[in-house]
Amino acid sequence: MDIQPTHPAGTFGAPSAPSAPSLSSTSTDFQTFLTLLTTQMRNQDPLKPMESTQFVEQLATFSSVEQQVEMNLKLDALTASLTAQDAGSLAAWLDRDVAIEGQARYSGEPIVFGRQADLPPSTRLVVRDGMGDVVHDGPFDGEGWSGRLASGLEARHGDYAFELRGPVADGDILIARPAVHSRVVEARADGDGMALILADGRKVAVADITSIRN
Structure with missing residues (x-):
């Protein structure tokens, strides 16, 4: 747009641009547009004023940019609020004991299951390794698993399923998957959602948690 000064050169200068807040490029563009518009209005030739249509178009642009700045500010505030809430929800998991049904990591110590409902005397404990192979199949003692294999040897350290x-007339039936508690030492947000790191080294999804205790 043309700016035609009505005073002799050197008698005054264009007003200095106000400092733009470091919010976003949109905010900077808004400040620049506002400066140019006010400068043009101050220095237009009275004999050749800006056409009303052009002036309305520039005001419409001004309003549009202003709304975009406000929207960006609200979006930034909303993002900050959600981030704070996520951080708070992550912290709430720390040092809690959580349980996952049918899974545990054996590291040399006997694995103790959570409290079980009344079970028939003929209940058996079946343990599978990470490949799905049965490594133990025997009477359930009501407590957990000692870490001994069917051969009597100690199991390798690693993840197991329980x-x-x-028994039923034509074989056997799954009664339950026992839960094993472990303490949460870290909580993090990753691409799949919130994940928990347990004291035994496992990484589990929050959706897999079946119970929580202090």
């Missing part, structure tokens, strides 16, 4: 099964 089932409590009982």
Whole structure:
């Protein structure tokens, strides 16, 4: 747009641009547009004023940019609020004991299951390794798993799956998957949502948690 000064050169200068807040490029563009518009209005030739149509278009642009700045500010505030809430929800998991049904990591110490409902005397504990192979199948003692294999040797350290099964007429049936508690030492947000790191080294999804205790 043309700016035609009505005073002799050197008698005054264009007003200095107000300092733009470091919010976003949109905010900077808004400040620049506002400065140019006010400068043009102050220095237009009275004999050739700005056409009303052009002036309305520039005011419409001004309003549009202003709304965009306000929207960006609200979006930034909302993002900050959600981030703070996520951080708070992550912290709430720390040092809690959480349980996952049918899964645990053996590291040399006996694995103790959570409290079980009344089970028939014929209940068996079936333990599978990470490949899905059965490494133990025997009477359930009501407490957990000692870490001994069917051969009597100690199991390798690693992740195992547990089932409590009982006999039926044509075989056996799954009665329950016992829960094992472990303490949460870290909580993090990743691409799949919130994940918890347990004291035994496992990484589990919050959706897999079946119970929480202090």
